[in-house]
Amino acid sequence: xxxxxxxxxxxxxxxxxxxxxxxxxxxxxxxxxxxxxxxxxxxxxxxxxxxxxxxxxxxxxxxxxxxxxxxxxxxxxxxxxxxxxxxxxxxxxxxxxxxxxxxxxxxxxxxxxxxxxxxxxxxxxxxxxxxxxxxxxxxxxxxxxxxxxxxxxxxxxxxxxxxxxxxxxxxxxxxxxxxxxxxxxxxxxxxxxxxxxxxxxxxxxxxxxxxxxxxxxxxxxxxxxxxxxxxxxxxxxxxxxxxxxxxxxxxxxxxxxxxxxxxxxxxxxxxxxxxxxxxxxxxxxxxxxxxxxxxxxxxxxxxxxxxxxxxxxxxxxxxxxxxxxxxxxxxxxxxxxxxxxxxxxxxxxxxxxxxxxxxxxxxxxxxxxxxxxxxxxxxxxxxxxxxxxxxxxxxxxxxxxxxxxxxxxxxxxxxxxxxxxxxxxxxxxxxxxxxxxxxxxxxxxxxxxxxxxxxxxxxxxxxxxxxxxxxxxxxxxxxxxxxxxxxxxxxxxxxxxxxxxxxxxxxxxxxxxxxxxxxxxxxxxxxxxxxxxxxxxxxxxxxxxxxxxxxxxxxxxxxxxxxxxxxxxxxxxxxxxxxxxxxxxxxxxxxxxxxxxxxxxxxxxxxxxxxxxxxxxxxxxxxxxxxxxxxxxxxxxxxxxxxxxx
Numbered sequence: 325x326x327x328x329x330x331x332x333x334x335x336x337x338x339x340x341x342x343x344x345x346x347x348x349x350x351x352x353x354x355x356x357x358x359x360x361x362x363x364x365x366x367x368x369x370x371x372x373x374x375x376x377x378x379x380x381x382x383x384x385x386x387x388x389x390x391x392x393x394x395x396x397x398x399x400x401x402x403x404x405x406x407x408x409x410x411x412x413x414x415x416x417x418x419x420x421x422x423x424x425x426x427x428x429x430x431x432x433x434x435x436x437x438x439x440x441x442x443x444x445x446x447x448x449x450x451x452x453x454x455x456x457x458x459x460x461x462x463x464x465x466x467x468x469x470x471x472x473x474x475x476x477x478x479x480x481x482x483x484x485x486x487x488x489x490x491x492x493x494x495x496x497x498x499x500x501x502x503x504x505x506x507x508x509x510x511x512x513x514x515x516x517x518x519x520x521x522x523x524x525x526x527x528x529x530x531x532x533x534x535x536x537x538x539x540x541x542x543x544x545x546x547x548x549x550x551x552x553x554x555x556x557x558x559x560x561x562x563x564x565x566x567x568x569x570x571x572x573x574x575x576x577x578x579x580x581x582x583x584x585x586x587x588x589x590x591x592x593x594x595x596x597x598x599x600x601x602x603x604x605x606x607x608x609x610x611x612x613x614x615x616x617x618x619x620x621x622x623x624x625x626x627x628x629x630x631x632x633x634x635x636x637x638x639x640x641x642x643x644x645x646x647x648x649x650x651x652x653x654x655x656x657x658x659x660x661x662x663x664x665x666x667x668x669x670x671x672x673x674x675x676x677x678x679x680x681x682x683x684x685x686x687x688x689x690x691x692x693x694x695x696x697x698x699x700x701x702x703x704x705x706x707x708x709x710x711x712x713x714x715x716x717x718x719x720x721x722x723x724x725x726x727x728x729x730x731x732x733x734x735x736x737x738x739x740x741x742x743x744x745x746x747x748x749x750x751x752x753x754x755x756x757x758x759x760x761x762x763x764x765x766x767x768x769x770x771x772x773x774x775x776x777x778x779x780x781x782x783x784x785x786x787x788x789x790x791x792x793x794x795x796x797x798x799x800x801x802x803x804x805x806x807x808x809x810x811x812x813x814x815x816x817x818x819x820x821x822x823x824x825x826x827x828x829x830x831x832x833x834x835x836x837x838x839x840x841x842x843x844x845x846x847x848x849x850x851x852x853x854x855x856x857x858x859x860x861x862x863x864x865x866x867x868x869x870x871x872x873x874x875x876x877x878x879x880x881x882x883x884x885x886x887x888x889x890x891x892x893x894x895x896x897x898x899x900x901x902x903x904x905x906x907x908x909x910x911x912x913x914x915x916x917x918x919x920x921x922x923x924x925x926x927x928x929x930x931x932x933x934x935x936x937x938x939x940x941x942x943x944x945x946x947x948x949x950x951x952x953x954x955x956x957x958x959x960x961x962x963x964x965x966x967x968x969x970x
Contacts (some may be wrong), residue, residue: 325691325726326457329354330402330450331467332361341472342367349473351401356449361401367472374477374640377710378667391710395480399489402464402481403448451484458493463691465719466500474500474651475639477665479698480713488712490698497695499719502655511625511659513722514577515735517546517685520622521558522567526607527584527599531670532560535582535632538678542685545740549750563601564610564618571621578628578685579619580677585634585667595648596635612649616656628660628690629653630680632673637663637716654718660690664714672711675700687733689726690719730787733778737794740771741801745934748805761809768802785837792833793843799826800850807942820948823850834862841869841885848892849935853943856951858895867900874910878918883911884932887963891939891956904959908932908966933967936960 333350334341347363376390454462468474479498481489490496521539523532536558540547546555557573559566562583584599586609598615602608610618619629631637637650647655650663662680679700683693694717701712722728748764775795782788803822806815830847833840844866852858867889873882890904900907911928918925939960943949950956 325461325463325689327463327465328450328453329465329467332401332470332473334470338469339471341470343370343472343475349470353449354453356453359449361404364400365397370475371640374475374666377477377713391480391713394477395482398476398478399481401476402478402489403450454492454496460493461495461497461692461695462493464496464498466498467503468500469503471639471647474647477713479716488702490695491702495695495699497691497698497717499691499694499717501718501720502651511623511627511657513627513659513725513728514625515728515732516739517543517555517577518575519543519556519681519685520570520576520579520626521556521582522562522570522579523558523560523582524562524584524598524600526561526601527586530582530584531674532582534674535580535677538674539580539681541678542681545686545736545743547743549743549746561601564608564614567600567615567618568621571619573621574625576622576626578630578681579622579626580630580632580681581636582632582673582677585636585638585664587635596638598631598633598636598649612647612652615649616652619653619658620656623657626658628662628684629658630677631661631663632668632676634664634667637665637714639665650716650718654720659720659722661718662694663716663718664711665716666710666714668714669708669711671704672701672708672714675704675708676711676715686736687729689729690721691717694719727784730782730784734787734790734794737771737775737778737798741768741794741798744768744771745801748809752809758810761805765802765805765810768798768805772798772802789833789837789840789843792829792836793840793846796826796829796833796843796846799823799829800846804938804942807947820854823854826850827854834866838865839869839872841866841873841882844869845885845888845892849888852892852895853949856895856953858892860896860898863889863892863896863898871901878914880911880914880918880928883907883914884928884935887911887932888935891959891963894956894959895953904963905966908963912966929967933964936964936967940964 329352331352333352334347343363343365345364345366348360349363350358351361352358373390373394376386377394450464466478468476468478478500479490481498483489483492490498519539521536523530523535525532540556543556548554557570557576559570581598585596586599588595588597588609588611590611593611595612597609597611599607600610619626631650633649635648637648639648639651648663648665650661654661662676668676676697679697680693683696684690688696694715698712698715701708701715705712744764744767748761751760751764772795775791775798779788779791779795782791799822803819803826806819806822827847827850830843830850833843834847838844844862848858848863848866866885870882870885870889873879874886876882884907886900886902886907887904890900890902890907893899902910911932915925915928919927937960939956943955944957945953945955
């Protein structure tokens, strides 16, 4: 994603300030020369315009006029060349010139006049930068340290066609940030989410059920069949003390707050706070400063905080050095904070939660998720009003963020496949209907479709290997579901086709990276199962690769590959240095060491046992596998008890 840095600067105290008609600022856009831009409005009329945008309005014309005025203001600040007054500069030159400098003055005048004409004709440096990469989504990385500029609704900026700038080309996402040392203490971006959902109806009813449903749907790939609190924790009708207490738990990576924003009823503080439940009084308006303190416990782990609350990003109290909740949370160390700078409709809040988290938790770039959310809000203006303008995103991303996303996406698909497998096993134990298994089959097909799309976008070689391997795994799981749990002739034929596709993906992965013994073993197993033959050269290559990994300290996954290679070796008269049982015992010993140091380490035993059971329960000559060979059921059956973790 192309990022375009746009920064506004002025001197003196940046923490407070008011808008004054005629005040000048310096604007820089990437490597273009710095321009002087001028504010054309005073603070009071600006506040009146912003108040006219609040969704409870009496006069539609007043609202439309206010939006047009504010949109024109921010569009000019972002796009116009400059606000140079040629006449004023000429007067200054003439009043101070010495006799004999008339020629110089005339020359300068011509240059300035020409510059002013070009300013009117040119698109300005921002659109010039955007058009360089018009075939992809782009980011405007907006830095406005001056308090009064932070209050401006830059999200309302327009393009040449009088449509919102964010719809230009393939899309433009405007994000905000504040320069500061807080970025040095930001947490590492997580590969596995744990979401904290806080809601309060202290200020009136809130759509907490819709938000919970949206978050759980977004977390579907990550939700285990049991103990969902490992990835999702909800605090309903929250009190301040509840938030303080829960944030001392480890590992929250995302926090979503749903509540009503209310103006703080304190002298000299006209900011907006959050209405939370109070033990006695019913409602308690918490200041941004206090809520920021309450969330301090998750600052070391959480990378995203979303605020579905009216005015949580409202910055119009510009003379107050204390900032909005969104601003404070961002500068305190949360890399991404999404909030509303105006009132937020309930309908819009539901779109926000569903779309933003649905894409973010499946590995989409946070900027893309924000952009797509704004597009959907814009398309639903009849119900969501101007929420597309209200939404503001403070974003400070770490180096290498885009590359890391491939790992997140692949891990989400891996978890989804595991969860679908667990669901099918649970259904089988409970005697489920064919329709229930077909539902899981449809989910598997959607995973396969998503992985195929992802494969076309993946560039990193390691991620490509993982993606092909996941496609093989997904097809194999679909084949198993069709054969074991649906089982009619049509399903069995479809099962064999899925196994053939799985074999193709595993082979592609192994051919691209012969050191990746796992994909090699999977290919060899399916080759043997479907044809009764085995590629001796590939068997030896996978064996050497697994032995190389085996000698790594505390390695235990390579032993799983070696176990199956020992099993398959009989088909071609080849044997490994150790019997399969020895590899399984070594796996158990090494994993015990790793687990003592990292209790959350991924266990190899379940996946190894499941693979061995396929030889015993599914890949049998009686089911049309192994051609003329007797199969490997007897040998695999003896090894299964050794997979039990002591």
